Amino acid sequence: MAPDEEELYQEHILDHYEDPYHRGHCPACTHAHQDTNPLCGDVIHMELQLDQQGTMKEVYFNGDGCCISQAAASMLVEKFDGKTVDEVKKFTAKDMLDLFGVRLTPNRQKCCLLSWRVLQAAIYSPVAGDGAAAPSPPAGGKT
Amino acid sequence: MTTAMKPPALNPETYRPDFPILARKVHNGVALAYLDNAATTQRPRQVIRAIVDAYEQHYANVHRGIHQLARDSDDLYDAAREKVRAFINAPAVEQIIFTSGTTSAINLVARSWGDANVRAGDEILLTEMEHHSNLVPWQQLAGRTGAVLRHVPLTDDGLLQMDALDALLTDRTKLVSVAAVSNVLGTCNPIAEIIRRGHEAGAVVLIDGAQSVPHQKTDVQALDCDFLAFSGHKMLGPSGVGVLYGKRELLEAMPPFMGGGSMIRTVRLDGFEPGDLPYKFEAGTPPIVPVIGLGAAIDYLGQIDLDAVVEHERRLTEHTHEVLEAIGGLRILGPAPALKGGIVSFVFDSDRPHAHDVAEVVDRYGVALRAGHHCAMPLHQRYGVTATARASFYFYNTLAEVDKLGEALQQVKRVFRRK
Numbered sequence: 001m002a003p004d005e006e007e008l009y010q011e012h013i014l015d016h017y018e019d020p021y022h023r024g025h026c027p028a029c030t031h032a033h034q035d036t037n038p039l040c041g042d043v044i045h046m047e048l049q050l051d052q053q054g055t056m057k058e059v060y061f062n063g064d065g066c067c068i069s070q071a072a073a074s075m076l077v078e079k080f081d082g083k084t085v086d087e088v089k090k091f092t093a094k095d096m097l098d099l100f101g102v103r104l105t106p107n108r109q110k111c112c113l114l115s116w117r118v119l120q121a122a123i124y125s126p127v128a129g130d131g132a133a134a135p136s137p138p139a140g141g142k143t
Numbered sequence: 144m145t146t147a148m149k150p151p152a153l154n155p156e157t158y159r160p161d162f163p164i165l166a167r168k169v170h171n172g173v174a175l176a177y178l179d180n181a182a183t184t185q186r187p188r189q190v191i192r193a194i195v196d197a198y199e200q201h202y203a204n205v206h207r208g209i210h211q212l213a214r215d216s217d218d219l220y221d222a223a224r225e226k227v228r229a230f231i232n233a234p235a236v237e238q239i240i241f242t243s244g245t246t247s248a249i250n251l252v253a254r255s256w257g258d259a260n261v262r263a264g265d266e267i268l269l270t271e272m273e274h275h276s277n278l279v280p281w282q283q284l285a286g287r288t289g290a291v292l293r294h295v296p297l298t299d300d301g302l303l304q305m306d307a308l309d310a311l312l313t314d315r316t317k318l319v320s321v322a323a324v325s326n327v328l329g330t331c332n333p334i335a336e337i338i339r340r341g342h343e344a345g346a347v348v349l350i351d352g353a354q355s356v357p358h359q360k361t362d363v364q365a366l367d368c369d370f371l372a373f374s375g376h377k378m379l380g381p382s383g384v385g386v387l388y389g390k391r392e393l394l395e396a397m398p399p400f401m402g403g404g405s406m407i408r409t410v411r412l413d414g415f416e417p418g419d420l421p422y423k424f425e426a427g428t429p430p431i432v433p434v435i436g437l438g439a440a441i442d443y444l445g446q447i448d449l450d451a452v453v454e455h456e457r458r459l460t461e462h463t464h465e466v467l468e469a470i471g472g473l474r475i476l477g478p479a480p481a482l483k484g485g486i487v488s489f490v491f492d493s494d495r496p497h498a499h500d501v502a503e504v505v506d507r508y509g510v511a512l513r514a515g516h517h518c519a520m521p522l523h524q525r526y527g528v529t530a531t532a533r534a535s536f537y538f539y540n541t542l543a544e545v546d547k548l549g550e551a552l553q554q555v556k557r558v559f560r561r562k
Contacts, residue, residue, distance in 0.1 A: 008503065009558050018560075040499055040515050041529045064529055066499035067559075111499070 008102055009067065017067045020074035022081060026060040033122035037114050039107075042069040044115045046077075046122045054085045056123075061115065068108050072100050073115035085123045091116070150451040155539045158447070161187035162539055173509035176544035181326050181354060181486050181535030182513050183376045186440070190379055193439035197432045205431055206405060206422075220431055223438030224421070230441050231371065232362040233388050237420040240394070241429050244385035245353040246276040248372035249320070251387055251424060252349055253280035255400040256370075257318070260347075263289030265317040268346070270295040270303055270332075271525050272325045275518040277351045281320065290317070297525055301328040301477035305336070312344035319348045323355035327517045327531065328477030329460065329486030331355075338368050347393065353377055357537070358456060358484055360449045363388055375433060379440035384433035387424070394420050401426040452538045456485030459536045459545055463487045466549035472561065476526055485536035488517070490528050496559045498530040504558050505551035512548075 026032075026047035034045040042065025049057045059081045061073045079099060080088060096116040097109060104112055159165050164185050169175050177185060197219060203212035205220045221236075228236045242248040257280075261267070267281050271294050285292050293311050296304045303321075312319070319341040323334050334350055341348040349370040352361060356371070357378030363371055370389045376382035389397075399406050399417045403426035408416040417423045461480040467473060467489055476488045490498060502514035513533045516523045523529060534548060555561075 009500070014560065041520075042499075043529075064494075066497040066503075068500075108503070 008104075008108075010102060013067065013071045013100075013102065016071035016074040016078075020061075020070065021078040022058070022060045023062060023074065024060050025062070026058050028058070029060075029127055031122050031125050032127050033118050033125040035114065035118045035121065037065070037069070037110055039110070040066070042066060042111060042114055044069065044073050044118045046073075046115070046118045048122055050085065050123065056080060056083060056085065056088070058082075059119075061118075063115075065114075066111055068100075068104070068111035069114050072096070072112040073118075075099055076115045076119060080119065088119060088123055150448050150454055153447070153451040153455040153538055155455070155541050158187070158539050159541075161189065161443075163188060163191075165539060169509050170507060173507070174547075176510045176540075176547045178534040178536065178540065178544065178548060179511045179513050180537040180540070181377070181517075181533065183382065184357065184379055184537050185539075186379055186381070186436075187443050189443050190381075190436050190439045194381065194432055194436045197435045202432065204428055216431060216435075219435045219438070220429070223434045223441075226438045226441040227386055230361070230444070231356065231386075231388060232364055234364060235391065238388055238391055238394060240387040240389070240421045240424045241434055242372075242385045242387050242424075243383055243430065244376070245351060245372045245374045246280075246385075248370075248385050248387035249276055249349070249351065250280045251400045252370055252372075252389075253284045255397040255424070256347070256393065257281075257284040258287065259396075259398055261288045261290045261317050264315065265290045266293050266313065266315045267291070268293045268295065268311055268316050268319045268341075270321050271297045272301075272303070272328060272330065272519065272522050273320075273322055274326050274351065274353070275520070276353075277320055277322060278521065281318075291315075295321070297522075300479075301325070301330050302482065303330075303332055303337075305333065308337070308340055312340060312346065314345060316341070316344050316346040319346045320351065321349075322351040322353070324358070324484045324486070325477070325519075325522075326354050326486065327488050327519045327522055327533065329483035329488070329535075330477055331482060331484055334368070335366060338366055342367070354484065354486070357444075358449065359453050369393055375437040375440065378437075379443055380437035381430075381433035384430045384437050386437075391420070394424075397424075399423050399426070403427045405429070447538060453484075455538055456536045456540075457481070457483070459540055459542065460485055460487055462542050462545045463534055463548070466545055467552070470549060470552050470556070472556070476528075476531060485540075486533065487535070488531040488533040490531050491555075491561075494528065494530075496555060496561075498532040500559070501532045501552070501555050504555045505548065508547070508551035508554060510544075510548050510551045 028049045029047040030050045032047045036043045044063040046061045048059045059077045061077050100112045201215035203216045205216050224236045224239050227239045338348045347369045350368045352371050352373040356373040375384040406426040408418045473491045498514035502512045
């Protein structure tokens with residue numbers, strides 16, 4: 001009889017929800033992107049500092065929405081902070097669902113994948129007028 | 144209408160056996176508490192049987208056949224229109240137009256009446272609490288015509304600021320369109336007064352009855368509204384059918400909105416002459432069986448005193464307020480229960496846990512809530528929230544189901560470590 005919501009709202013997910021990794025603004029932001037899940041209104045905004053070698057020196061997120069969307073964003077940012085754009089490009093939607101770990105219904109998969117979509121777009125989204133620091137869209141394979 | 148005699152209390156258990164789905168278990172054996180009736184209600188066996196009968200015994204296209212089945216379908220279809228007419232006390236069946244739902248009924252008015260009557264600089268008065276279906280069609284009309292949209296603002300506790308009406312209703316106001324009951328706040332708006340004052344300003348008044356017609360007595364002649372829109376699926380009927388009622392002189396002056404079969408008198412290669420009401424607005428094969436099902440739903444509602452439904456739903460709303468206040472740490476949107484229908488929307492403080500997570504957890508305990516913006520994003524912005532959880536009732540809901548919601552919300556607090 002024990003309902004199985006504990007499967008979904010596991011301790012480590014709640015930890016990310018309540019005490020997220022790098023929630024805020026990237027001080028030397030070069031790239032940023034934001035998107036929403038139009039069905040439920042969840043919002044994720046990502047900012048990153050990308051160097052000429054295609055390394056994301058820092059990744060930050062901000063947002064509003066359900067536990068799944070916000071915890072998933074925190075996990076994703078924690079995983080990719082300091083990693084390269086090539087690694088982001090290779091990171092598939094399935095990888096994102098695996099990173100989250102808990103099996104999700106199709107509707108809640110959209111919550112989980114919102115931050116993944118935003119990060120995939122952010123690496124191609126230089127912040128306008130932010131000086132010479134921002135490299136052109138990373139072409140890959142520079143490390 | 145002061146201190147009207149209270150109707151005898153409604154006992155939901157009288158009706159629940161008619162609704163097979165209410166008895167089903169979810170999540171491997173958990174009893175269901177269906178509290179999502181503002182989105183759509185369930186159907187009793189009588190409606191389901193009427194739909195099955197229509198397909199098994201009588202089905203053919205309407206208004207164009209000579210054979211027995213076509214006549215059967217004609218009779219059932221026409222009988223349903225008469226049932227709708229009687230249900231809202233419209234003067235004549237020609238003033239009952241079947242649409243696919245409230246949304247298409249409002250769009251019909253915006254496209255047909257709106258395009259013919261609204262000019263640049265004219266004003267359309269809406270409210271900040273409207274459903275998207277009573278906002279977007281008018282935004283589109285304003286985009287086509289250059290008309291200006293105005294909105295009656297809301298008080299902090301979810302009422303229309305009626306003292307703002309005087310300034311908002313001007314000789315430029317062509318149309319007032321307002322929901323009788325808010326689908327989020329549950330607020331029962333003073334539509335009789337809005338209709339009267341709208342008419343004094345020379346405006347046409349449309350009432351969005353999606354959340355009122357299923358629950359309370361509606362008399363379009365007493366109200367004197369110019370248009371009324373509502374949906375079948377929120378009143379025990381099938382989805383895919385709705386109703387537009389309109390005053391005859393308005394409907395007769397309106398050009399057809401969609402062209403096609405059924406809506407014509409004659410067609411030549413270079414033109415057509417539109418048919419009479421109501422067919423002028425019913426191009427194409429209509430939703431035949433949904434209309435018949437709606438007729439059966441009205442038959443079913445006919446055996447229930449709607450005044451008792453209002454009382455019963457208010458008691459459920461009162462109890463929901465009590466239960467939510469006892470839980471604490473959350474905020475109920477909208478006014479006190481006495482000013483509400485059977486709709487209660489709420490958020491946990493600081494949006495934690497978020498409405499979607501609330502709905503997800505209570506679902507594991509069999510409680511079906513809706514979470515989100517409920518197609519009213521501007522309303523949510525007004526109250527500084529992005530999403531709310533909503534419990535909404537119909538006559539078959541019980542106080543025990545509200546208690547179950549309370550217990551499930553305690554589990555939400557436990558899961559989210561809010562104890």
